[in-house]
Amino acid sequence: MLNNDNSEIDEVIDIVIEPYSNMLYKSKTLQDKKEVDDTIAAIKVDPNQTLNVETHLNYILYFLISGNKLPVGFKSMNAISPWILYWLICSLMILKDPPISMGSGMSLELIMSKLKKEALLKLRKFQYNISTHIENDNDDLLHSGFSGSFMQIPHLAPTFASVLTLKLTNNLEQFEFKDMKQWFMDLMTKDRHTGSYELKTSTPIGEFDARAFYCLLVSAKLCHIDLGLDYLETLWDMLVNSQSDLEGGLNGHDKDQESHGAYAFCTLSSIIIVLDQLRLLKPEKYKNKRLHDFINIDRFIDWLAHRQDVLNGGLSGRHNKLVDGCYAYWVGACGSILNIYGYINPINMPMLKSYILNYSQDNVNKNPGLRDKPGMNADFYHTNYILMGLSLCEYENEMYLPDTFCDAIDIKCNNVKGKQVHCVNPVYGLPIYVLTEVK
Numbered sequence: 001m002l003n004n005d006n007s008e009i010d011e012v013i014d015i016v017i018e019p020y021s022n023m024l025y026k027s028k029t030l031q032d033k034k035e036v037d038d039t040i041a042a043i044k045v046d047p048n049q050t051l052n053v054e055t056h057l058n059y060i061l062y063f064l065i066s067g068n069k070l071p072v073g074f075k076s077m078n079a080i081s082p083w084i085l086y087w088l089i090c091s092l093m094i095l096k097d098p099p100i101s102m103g104s105g106m107s108l109e110l111i112m113s114k115l116k117k118e119a120l121l122k123l124r125k126f127q128y129n130i131s132t133h134i135e136n137d138n139d140d141l142l143h144s145g146f147s148g149s150f151m152q153i154p155h156l157a158p159t160f161a162s163v164l165t166l167k168l169t170n171n172l173e174q175f176e177f178k179d180m181k182q183w184f185m186d187l188m189t190k191d192r193h194t195g196s197y198e199l200k201t202s203t204p205i206g207e208f209d210a211r212a213f214y215c216l217l218v219s220a221k222l223c224h225i226d227l228g229l230d231y232l233e234t235l236w237d238m239l240v241n242s243q244s245d246l247e248g249g250l251n252g253h254d255k256d257q258e259s260h261g262a263y264a265f266c267t268l269s270s271i272i273i274v275l276d277q278l279r280l281l282k283p284e285k286y287k288n289k290r291l292h293d294f295i296n297i298d299r300f301i302d303w304l305a306h307r308q309d310v311l312n313g314g315l316s317g318r319h320n321k322l323v324d325g326c327y328a329y330w331v332g333a334c335g336s337i338l339n340i341y342g343y344i345n346p347i348n349m350p351m352l353k354s355y356i357l358n359y360s361q362d363n364v365n366k367n368p369g370l371r372d373k374p375g376m377n378a379d380f381y382h383t384n385y386i387l388m389g390l391s392l393c394e395y396e397n398e399m400y401l402p403d404t405f406c407d408a409i410d411i412k413c414n415n416v417k418g419k420q421v422h423c424v425n426p427v428y429g430l431p432i433y434v435l436t437e438v439k
């Protein structure tokens with residue numbers, strides 16, 4: 001017989017909810033998550049929402065064509081000057097058929113030719129003179145890595161951002177990189193205590209993390225710097241031994257450490273770039289090898305799957321953290337890369353696209369630019385990586401390698417019609433059309 005008295009059930013619910021409420025009360029992360037969930041729940045999802053191209057274009061152009069003079073409040077960003085150039089120029093070049101003349105009165109060609117000149121002038125001053133260690137106007141001496149601004153030491157992160165900017169503006173051929181290889185070699189050091197190799201982002205001081213591998217490898221590839229078999233195999237050993245034992249994510253550093261979406265991206269992409277070269281240099285060992293021969297792909301896929309919030313489709317960088325639009329690229333690209341290389345992409349890309357279009361842009365007030373999450377302001381970094389993430393969603397299942405083992409720089413795409421953004425190479429972080437002539 002059915003008993004309509006629910007008191008026992010209520011009691012059980014109380015017992016379950018009580019500790020949860022306690023947790024909610026005490027845990028900053030859970031409080032933040034609840035706040036984000038509530039803010040997101042208040043936004044009505046439009047399944048037909050598209051990218052507010054004009055609004056974002058105005059945001060990008062406002063900063064790009066105002067003589068590169070950022071407002072005074074941006075002063076603290078001085079040390080990331082090449083990044084600002086890369087984020088803004090890449091954002092502009094990802095947009096498909098941007099209605100430029102509406103806002104600026106200039107054609108896209110004119111804007112690109114101005115940007116080409118300005119990027120060249122600016123980045124010339126940031127390339128380091130390894131032989132004299134002082135900033136020097138003599139072009140012949142400026143042949144090493146790039147720093148984040150005037151009179152700073154070179155670092156792999158601004159070097160990567162500079163090289164990508166030069167590629168986007170078709171300026172790479174204007175530069176020489178004859179000291180770059182030696183600088184890359186100097187960044188590899190041996191730990192005095194363990195005897196194991198480490199790659200630093202800068203020297204004499206610098207960080208050891210997965211960004212170093214990725215920034216170095218992409219820069220070397222685009223600048224046609226041959227790193228040599230020994231160097232590549234040393235990097236390879238470090239890379240394939242950096243899958244977190246605890247979680248299965250790639251962290252690029254240490255099996256005992258936590259994984260993170262951005263470092264997982266840097267590690268996975270680095271593994272792909274090194275393997276592309278080892279297959280040619282040492283075919284007897286690497287020719288027919290695939291990713292699962294070196295990393296536990298099932299555990300990695302499982303870790304990746306847990307990055308997605310099943311309610312709103314957004315991605316987080318690590319366990320117990322909040323969704324953030326920039327992971328649409330860092331984590332989304334890991335999913336796209338797996339897909340291109342014949343594995344399952346555990347990220348639900350239509351749901352990710354819905355997160356981007358409904359929550360990463362402000363559809364109510366039409367505030368320009370793209371943002372981490374509702375309630376936050378847009379910025380250059382998020383605008384670029386969210387546009388790239390959107391591209392990965394739009395070209396889901398359309399990207400492919402012409403031959404199973406060909407170089408990742410040759411990734412191609414189908415069906416470009418009807419898309420709002422260009423197809424981005426998930427490994428190199430540049431629109432595919434920019435990379436076509438790199439060999």
Ligand code: FPP
Nearest residue numbers: 157211214260262263316317318321322324
């Ligand atoms: C965590 O911050 C973020 C990091 C620890 C690293 C961020 C790294 C990148 C964005 C990638 C850099 C890549 C290149 C190519 C240079 P958090 O703890 O505030 O973020 P979370 O809450 O989302 O984990």
Ligand code: ZN
Nearest residue numbers: 324325326372
């Ligand atoms: Zn972010």
